[in-house]
Amino acid sequence: MKLIVAIVRPERLDAVQRELQAVLNEGDQYRLTVRAVEGHGRQQGEVEYVRGQPVRSRMVSRVEVTIGVNDDYVEPAVAAILRGARGAEGGEVGDGKIFVLPLDDCVRIRTGERGRSAI
Amino acid sequence: MLIQATPDGAIDSGSTAWMLASAAFVLLMVPGLAMFYAGMVRRKNIIATMLYSYGAMALIGVQWILVGYALAFGKSVGGWIGWDPALLGLQGLPADRLYGDKGIPELAFVMFQGKFAIITPALISGAVAERMKFSTFLTFSLLWATFIYCPMAHWVWAPGGWLFERGVLDFAGGTVVHISSGVSALVLALLIGKRLDYQTTSGGAVLPHNLPMTLTGAGLLWFGWFGFNAGSAVAVEHPVAGASASLAFATTQTAAAAAGLAWILIEWWHHGKPTSLGMASGVVAGLVGITPAAGHVRPLAALLIGALTSAGCYAAVQLKGRFGYDDALDAFGVHGVGGLIGALATGLFCFVPVAGLLTGGGPEQLIKQALGAGAAIVFAAVGTLIIASALKATMGLRVSPAQEREGLDLSLHGERGYHSELV
Numbered sequence: 001m002k003l004i005v006a007i008v009r010p011e012r013l014d015a016v017q018r019e020l021q022a023v024l025n026e027g028d029q030y031r032l033t034v035r036a037v038e039g040h041g042r043q044q045g046e047v048e049y050v051r052g053q054p055v056r057s058r059m060v061s062r063v064e065v066t067i068g069v070n071d072d073y074v075e076p077a078v079a080a081i082l083r084g085a086r087g088a089e090g091g092e093v094g095d096g097k098i099f100v101l102p103l104d105d106c107v108r109i110r111t112g113e114r115g116r117s118a119i
Numbered sequence: 120m121l122i123q124a125t126p127d128g129a130i131d132s133g134s135t136a137w138m139l140a141s142a143a144f145v146l147l148m149v150p151g152l153a154m155f156y157a158g159m160v161r162r163k164n165i166i167a168t169m170l171y172s173y174g175a176m177a178l179i180g181v182q183w184i185l186v187g188y189a190l191a192f193g194k195s196v197g198g199w200i201g202w203d204p205a206l207l208g209l210q211g212l213p214a215d216r217l218y219g220d221k222g223i224p225e226l227a228f229v230m231f232q233g234k235f236a237i238i239t240p241a242l243i244s245g246a247v248a249e250r251m252k253f254s255t256f257l258t259f260s261l262l263w264a265t266f267i268y269c270p271m272a273h274w275v276w277a278p279g280g281w282l283f284e285r286g287v288l289d290f291a292g293g294t295v296v297h298i299s300s301g302v303s304a305l306v307l308a309l310l311i312g313k314r315l316d317y318q319t320t321s322g323g324a325v326l327p328h329n330l331p332m333t334l335t336g337a338g339l340l341w342f343g344w345f346g347f348n349a350g351s352a353v354a355v356e357h358p359v360a361g362a363s364a365s366l367a368f369a370t371t372q373t374a375a376a377a378a379g380l381a382w383i384l385i386e387w388w389h390h391g392k393p394t395s396l397g398m399a400s401g402v403v404a405g406l407v408g409i410t411p412a413a414g415h416v417r418p419l420a421a422l423l424i425g426a427l428t429s430a431g432c433y434a435a436v437q438l439k440g441r442f443g444y445d446d447a448l449d450a451f452g453v454h455g456v457g458g459l460i461g462a463l464a465t466g467l468f469c470f471v472p473v474a475g476l477l478t479g480g481g482p483e484q485l486i487k488q489a490l491g492a493g494a495a496i497v498f499a500a501v502g503t504l505i506i507a508s509a510l511k512a513t514m515g516l517r518v519s520p521a522q523e524r525e526g527l528d529l530s531l532h533g534e535r536g537y538h539s540e541l542v
Contacts, residue, residue, distance in 0.1 A: 010163075011524030014316065038539050049533040061539065089521070 001103040001119060002074045006065045007037065008085040008096040013063050016084035020067070023076040031119075033066040043094040062096060068103055068119050131222030134353045134360045138227040141353070144346020145234035149176045149241055151339025155399065156245050158333030159448050161325060163526025164249045165536035171244030174257050176237050179264050183233035184209055190269035191232065195279025200270050219278070221357040231350060232272070235292055239268055239300045245448035246304035247516075249314050249325070250523055253531050255514045259506060263303065267502040271295050271495060276354075287491035288469060288484070290367065291351035293411025293461040298495040301455020303503040305446060310507045311516045313445035315523055325447070330395050337399035341375055344406045348413035355414060367413035371406065374425030378405020381429035400453060404432035407457035411488075412465040420468035420478075428460045462492040 008016055013034070024030035038059040045057035069077050081098055108118040153172035157165045179187070185208055193203030205211025209229065218225040240260035247256070274280040275289045282289075289295060316325055327333065348371040352364035382401025383393035408428025409421050416424065435456040436449050446452060466485030467477045474480030510516060517523070522530035529535060 011521075011526075036539075046529055047533065048529070048535065057538070059539065 001068065001070055001106060001116065003101040003103040004065075004067045004069060004074070004077055004081070004098065005101065006067075006081045006085065006096065006098040007039070007062045008065060008081070009094070010036075010061060010063045012085045012087060012095075013065075015087070016065060016081055019080035019084035020077060023080045024069070024073060031067065035064045035066070037062050037064045041094065041097070060094065068106055070116055070119055074100060128217070128220060128222055130217060130224065131357070131360070134221065134357070135223045135227055137360075137364060138223050138231055138350060138353045141346035141350025142227065142231040142234055144343045144350065145231065145238065146176070146343075148340050148343030148347065149173070149234075149238055151336045151343055152238065152241055153336070154332050155336030155340060155403070156248060156333075156448050158329040158331070158336060159327040159396070160249050161526070162328040162537055163528055163535075165328070165528065166532050166534050167253065167527030168244070168248050170253060170532065171248070171251075171256055172241040174253065175241040175244070175260050178257055178260055179237040179240060180233065182261060182264055183229075183236050187236055187264060187269055188229050188232065190265065191236070191272040192229075192277050195273065195277060198274070198279055198281035198284060201273045201277055218354075221353060221360070223353060228354060231354065232276075235296055235347075236264055236268055236272070239292075239296045240264055242296070242300040242450055242454055243304045243307060245450035246308040246446045247311050248447040249527065250447075250517050251307075251311060252515060252518050253527075255510050255516055258514060259307075259510055262506045262510075263503065266506065267299065267303065267499055268295070271299055271498060274494070275491065282491050282494060285487060285490065286473070286484075287487045288415055288465050289411045289462065289491060290355065290413045290415055290465075291348045291410045293407070293458045293465070294491050294495045297407045297410060297454040297458030298462065298492055299458075299499040301451045301453070301458055302496050302499040304450035305444070305455060306500050306503040307507050307516075308444050308446045308451070310504075310511060313443075314447065315520060317445045327396065330399075333399050334395055337402050341402055341406065344371055344375070344410075348410060352414050363414045366417075369418045370409055370413050370416055370421035370424075373418045373421040374405040374409035374428070375402050376405070377422045377425035378402060378408065378429035381405075381426040382433055385430060385433050400432070400436070400449070401429045404429045404453050404457045407432075407454055408461035408464065410458070411461045412468065415465055415469035415471055417468075417470060424461060424464045424468065427464060428457045431460045432457050459492055459496075462488050 020030060038061060040059055045060045047054050047056050078098055085096055105114060106118045107114050149172050153169040157168045160168045189203050189206035190201055193201030193206050196202050212225060214224060214226055216225045218228040240263055272295050274282040275287060275295050277283060345368055349364040349368040352367050353360045356363040379398050379402040382397045386397045387393045405425035405428055408424050412424055432453050435452040439446060439452055466488035467475050469475040469484060470478045473484055476482050476485050518527060
């Protein structure tokens with residue numbers, strides 16, 4: 001089991017969801033957590049103008065997608081996020097990052113199930 | 120400056136005061152409309168959506184002084200358009216000249232009418248929100264106000280205008296403002312195409328980001344509409360302007376209230392819950408519906424007109440999805456459909472200056488109303504098709520897909536409506 005945490009552009013979220021749906025669909029809705037986050041990578045924030053003065057915000061807005069998957073699904077899910085988050089025009093600085101973390105256990109609150117079947 | 124009575128008659132201080140106040144009321148509708156619309160878009164497009172309205176406020180504010188008033192209310196050229204070189208830039212208009220026999224300075228009338236010219240293209244922006252280029256919208260508004268709005272205002276409201284002379288009733292702009300903007304909005308929505316996310320998120324609708332803002336905007340519209348409708352009494356009636364304004368005030372209040380109530384009751388029955396957006400939409404629909412009839416019907420008729428318009432607009436908005444066009448904020452569904460219902464209802468319920476079909480008169484007025492509405496629909500549709508097609512081929516109507524996904528605020532205006540506290 002792995003926990004995939006991906007930070008992507010807000011405007012790519014729809015495409016990421018579509019791609020994930022295509023590889024994770026088992027006839028029911030796949031599971032996903034999304035958060036709005038602020039931060040920065042190598043790039044800086046967007047230039048905005050306040051009464052003519054250019055201002056570059058220190059942080060940029062991104063969306064963080066968290067998804068827990070069984071081992072067979074790790075590579076397809078990573079590939080799906082890549083396709084959705086990069087966009088048709090090719091990659092750019094600021095497109096985001098995908099982290100894959102080990103996941104010790106998983107518990108479904110409703111039933112108390114644990115491990116693979118709870119994911 | 121001392122204003123002196125002219126041979127036409129004395130200045131009427133009551134009418135003048137109310138005309139000036141009404142002009143300010145109607146201007147307040149533009150920020151109201153901007154808020155009404157901006158609450159319904161996504162947060163990345165709030166600035167762009169409000170700037171369509173404020174853009175019209177500034178641009179048409181200039182156009183009206185330079186050429187707009189001369190084209191709409193100058194000496195009639197065959198009933199089709201006004202023209203008077205002395206009115207260009209208002210150079211030949213002394214402050215003490217009275218407007219016709221209405222007992223008000225013409226400058227007050229110029230300002231009042233100018234606000235109508237401003238809000239009409241701003242109404243259209245609701246259909247193309249979240250995707251139309253700001254530069255093209257401004258160009259479109261200028262051409263549309265000059266070649267569509269000014270002639271139509273002349274036809275209906277200026278002495279000598281061909282619909283005016285035929286006795287078509289449009290008290291405060293159901294035809295000139297609402298049918299024309301609604302129909303043009305539909306044509307523009309068809310030409311520009313759907314928003315990228317129109318089908319992918321939540322089954323067709325794009326979720327609003329701030330309904331309290333929409334409700335506040337609807338409240339400001341309701342308030343401003345008293346100037347729109349009851350102010351028009353001064354432009355229409357003299358020496359009984361006070362009586363006519365009071366009637367228009369009462370019918371406006373009645374129709375808006377009945378329509379807000381009707382909308383939430385209908386959706387309560389239809390979907391199980393009364394919604395705030397339903398209340399806001401109903402109120403605006405009722406105000407649109409009563410606009411052409413305001414000074415011509417009794418309050419009880421206004422109650423029916425409000426409820427009827429609300430039901431008609433509700434149906435139009437529900438059916439929108441079936442036709443597959445993306446009139447983003449229902450400019451056609453509310454203003455086009457509501458304006459048409461109001462124009463026809465005027466022919467049914469009017470009692471001054473003539474009796475309508477249901478008030479003891481014959482079908483004559485209803486036929487005249489249909490003529491006025493039909494002329495507005497055809498002229499606005501064809502005119503918008505020509506202007507928008509030309510702009511589509513030259514400037515382009517839409518932002519790029521990347522700009523649209525990023526949001527128009529940042530990509531077109533270099534601003535955000537909301538910053539995170541972390542920045």
